[in-house]
Amino acid sequence: MKLPLALFTLLSCGALAQHTSNWAVLVSTSRFWFNYRHLANVLSMYRTVKRLGIPDSQIILMLSDDIACNPRNAFPGTVYNNADRALDLYGDNIEVDYRGYEVTVENFIRLLTDRVEPDTPRSKRLLTDDRSNIFIYMTGHGGNEFLKFQDAEEISAFDIADAFEQMWEKKRYHEMLFMIDTCQANTMYSKFYSKNILATGSSKLDESSYSHHADNDVGVAVIDRYTYYNLEFLENNVQSASSKHTMKDLFDSYETEKIHSTPGVRTDLFKRDLKDVLITDFFGNVQNVEIDGEDEQKWKEDVLQLSKLAVDFTMPGRKNGTCASAKASVETSAPAVKKVGAVRVEGNKGWSRNAMGVGALLACAAAWVAGSALS
Amino acid sequence: MRLLSWPSVTQLLLAPLVIASASEYNDYSENLLLKSLPGNSLLASFRFVSNGTFDSHHSVFPRSLAQILQQSQTKELHLKFTLGRWDAEQWGRQVWDGRTAGGTGVELWAWVDAADDAEADARWTTLNNALSGLFCASLNFIDSTRTIRPVMSFQPAGHHSPEGLERLHLLHGTLPREPVCTENLTPFLKLLPCKGKAGISSLLDGHRLFDAQWQSMSIDVKPVCEEDGKCQLQMEQTKPYAGGDSCFPLSGVTDLPWSLSEMFGRPIRGSCPLAVVPTEEATHVCVNIAEQRSIFVSQGSEERKKSPELRCFILHENIDFDIVLPELSPSTNLLPTTPPVYASRSLTGHGQERGGIQAVLNNPSSNSTVEFVYLESLPWFMKPYLHTLSATISGKDDRNIIQDIYYRPALDRKRGTQLEVRLRVPPGETVLLNYEFDKAVLRYTEYPPDANRGFDIAPAVISILDPASQKSTFSIRTTSLLLSLPTPDFSMPYNVIILTSTVMALAFGSIFNILVRRFVGADEVIGGGLVSKIRGHIMAFAAKRGRAGGDKPKTE
Secondary structure (H helix, E strand, O other): OHHHHHHHHHHHHHHOOOOOEEEEEEEEOOOOHHHHHHHHHHHHHHHHHHHOOOOHHHEEEEEOOOOOOOOOOOOOOOOOOOOOOOOOOOOOOOOOOEEHHHOOHHHHHHHHHOOOOOOOOHHHOOOOOOOEEEEEEEEOOEEOOEEEEOOOEEEEHHHHHHHHHHHHHOOOOOEEEEEEEOOOHHHHHOOOOOOOEEEEEOOOOOOOOOEEEEOOOOOOEEEEHHHHHHHHHHHHHOOOOOOOOEHHHHHHOOOHHHHOOOOEEEOOOOOOOHHHOEOHHHHOOOOOOOOOOOOHHHHHHHHHHHHHHHHHHHOHHHOOOHHHHHHHHHHHHOOOOOOOOOEEOOOOOOHHHHHHHHHHHHHHHHHHHHHHHHO | OOHHHOOOEEEEEEOOEEEEOOHHHOOEEEEEEEEEEOOOEEEEEEEEEEOOOOOOOOOOOOHHHHHHHHHOOEEEEEEEEEEEOOOHHHHOOOHHHHOOOOOOEEEEEEEEEOOOHHHHHHHHHHHHHHHHHHHOOOHHHOOHHHEEOOOOOOOOOOOOOHHHHHHEEEEEEEEOOOOOOHHHHHHHHHOOOOOOOOEHHHHOOHHHHOOEOEEEEEEEEOEEEOOOOOEEEEEOOEEEEEEOOOOOOOEOOEEOOEEHHHHHOOOEEOOOOOOOOOOOOOOOEEEEOOOOOOOEEOOOOEEEEEEOOEEEEEOOOOOEEOEEEOOEOOOOOOOOOOOOOEEEEEEEOOOOOEEEEEEEEEOOOOOOOEEEEEEEEEOOOEEEEEEEEEEEEOOEEOOOOEEEEEEEOOEOOOEOEEEEEEEEEOOOOEEEEEEEEEEOOOOHHHOOOOHHHOEEEOOOEEEEEOOOOOOEEEEEEOOOEEEOOOOOOOOHHHHHHHHHHHHHHHHHHHHHHHHHOOOOOHHHOOOOOHHHHHHHHHHHHHHHHHHHHHHHHHHO
16 A cells, blocks of 8 residues: 555656745855855845845845944945945845844754744745745855854754755755855755755865955955856846756856865755756746646635635624624723733832831840740 | 035934724825934935725735734834934934934834733734834844833823723833844835835935934834724834034035935935825925025925925926025024933943943923933843932932832843833933942853944933823933943853863873872883883793792692
8 A cells, every 4th residue: 555655656746846936045144244245145146036036025034244234334225246336235125034143043943944933924934845946045154064153153064954854854845955155165065865955065175265356445355256156157147037057057167266166066865967957946936836636626615715714814803703703802801900010119208117117126126035034 | 426525414204104994094195304404414204194994905004014913912003213313412302202213223112902911921922023024123032021011101192992091001122232224124115005116205215314324214003083983093104314424624604505316316206196185284395494595496396385494395296306405605504493301321330240320311491390201121131229229410419300210120031120210300400310230140142142242221211291291292212322241251161171171181191190000110120122021021920820830739
């Protein structure tokens, strides 16, 4: 019984090897102004995926510090990734989902595995399923099998590998592209063991990653080399979401002489041939619709239920049924409970209180005298 | 080039929105007040008012916010994002009685409907988390340690029924460290019906706004009821903005020229077609400048002169609108209006163990006493001593200054201190309010990544009270403070581990050697090299063995 079922699942997976949504998780992990380039890296990627169609609601942007409105920034509300300052990465329309102190290892792993607090808003959750392709980009300062967060804590290669395995077990992704730009970046994906992950990094073990160039008016380096050449390829070749360039083209464009470190690619977990994997499978947005089952009646019923839910949610006044009325009656009938709060501080106005204190002292003294007299 | 000569310009962007829960209030209006301030500054105050209902599909009131309010049972909401310092001594009193400006960072207070405190706290958490998602700010950091329940400082601005009021819980939270940037402005614009594409909101460009000396963005939602019982909810949002440095050599001598497109980088793109038709009273743009200054506006707009110093304009829907003011010498600035109180606050004392706070509160009026509530919301690691609280006028301790004190002490890692003091300051006097505090030592993991920067202390809120009704009529915020706590050297654990390991190795090694080895003089050693040593050992062993073997039969 089990074998045919497994076989069927396997076959159906092969038949439906398509994704129906694209998500991006873009993480900069460095605090402080001199790490401007890491935020510029991430914002460049943000701009690229947005340009290729992934909406803000499907991009989780984690910015570890306020760079755009930093008092040191000579160009307020602006972040540049090039000294020509032709393109403002911050723009007029940006949604930062995790910022400042919120960018922690814990929050990152909670985001990936969706083990979040019940009140977490949708914009801070990765609401993916087994048909979602996820692009994860990380940048910061790292070392052999670790990446520093906020200059205060580290995430290890094992942590990420285990988080990805948990995602795979929970059917939270279909395929994943993991890209990392940090020193000794390739060690970060060396511990992965989950399926369908394609990984790439900027430098191998014992190699640093370098910044590309600095802007003298901004005063610091504005972008890292690996990200710079990735962007160069994407900007020049992937003009629209209908681009037919493949991941192989992107990986073939890497040149050690330009990047000044040895970029790495890990494909052993990824089952498709890179020649067949479009760049837009991860950087773009597809809207494939998957319809399972032939039963037309069923989805019509579902749609009806959904619209009822929507009506109930948007128009609580028109809610029908006992549930709403019961709730309303509860609201009106429940008595207000005494609120806790600040207590008024009384001055030394009451003589009675002083008299009571003196009285208590006298009583104690009397008891002591009586006790000693009796003994 | 022009911008550099423009820097000393203040702009206040004031953007209130009103929601109504009756469909006939489903409308929207907007206006902009440009006010010339001393020191060649300009205040731009944007106001957006939306009336809407929760159950309308086509409301101008943003559904995203309405859903949050419903979910968390919030009846009245005040959310402020502020950056910079309002220079009251130079610019005078704030517009809209200071109601629309918050303290540095983020300030949020709300009246939440709940049966008891636990439920109120739960709904407050829901509200904070939802707003953090909507406004891209770390509002989820407003936890129990940053929440207070003020008693005297705030009163509901909207209409609430007496029974409803019984169930409302006022909660107040602050995040003085929170930056305000484009990602906060983006959702603000998305709440407006014209989304910043047309009307006065088209001026709201992050690049210019965040170059300000002071700016505030506020969202106020309150229910407003008619006599027939129909209610509406009002939301007010402010973003004040002041740009530039004041080292321009001619500052104060001439009035610098300015225009809207120079100040904001673009002109107003027509009027918002979704706004109500402007009337004589409700115009789109008003300019408050000295009478002598000439003013040029683009064609297609109608002028309404309300007073010599207040000129208003009605915009055409499809024509860009710009205002140009030429240079004028000598300077014709309007006199700044005096605020009810000048307030400043600073840290006193030295060292990392304890400190003090001094607030200087000055009543500029020459004939009337001012009464106000001074509210402090302190973090738990700052432990004030209430018995050290003193209010002095010209060095003399005066018992009549402090009228009333409400106090809630801190609990370590659970809640912060709340201190509300009602003060009465005689005309022309300056009161010094002092108290001392101890600094707590944090745990290693409780320090933020940039612990050496210090810890931000939320601004004090000063609410001026109306003598008759005891309701707050005007509010002022002091600046935030930067408190330095004893901060460990964060590499110390590694140092400790390394040092301990070294000591362990040295101590263990030598003691172990002494215990298990036998030390002999060099001359007692048989032979010289290793080979002879081994040979010696073997021979000694063999001799011993032989002796033992020889002895054996004898004993048996």
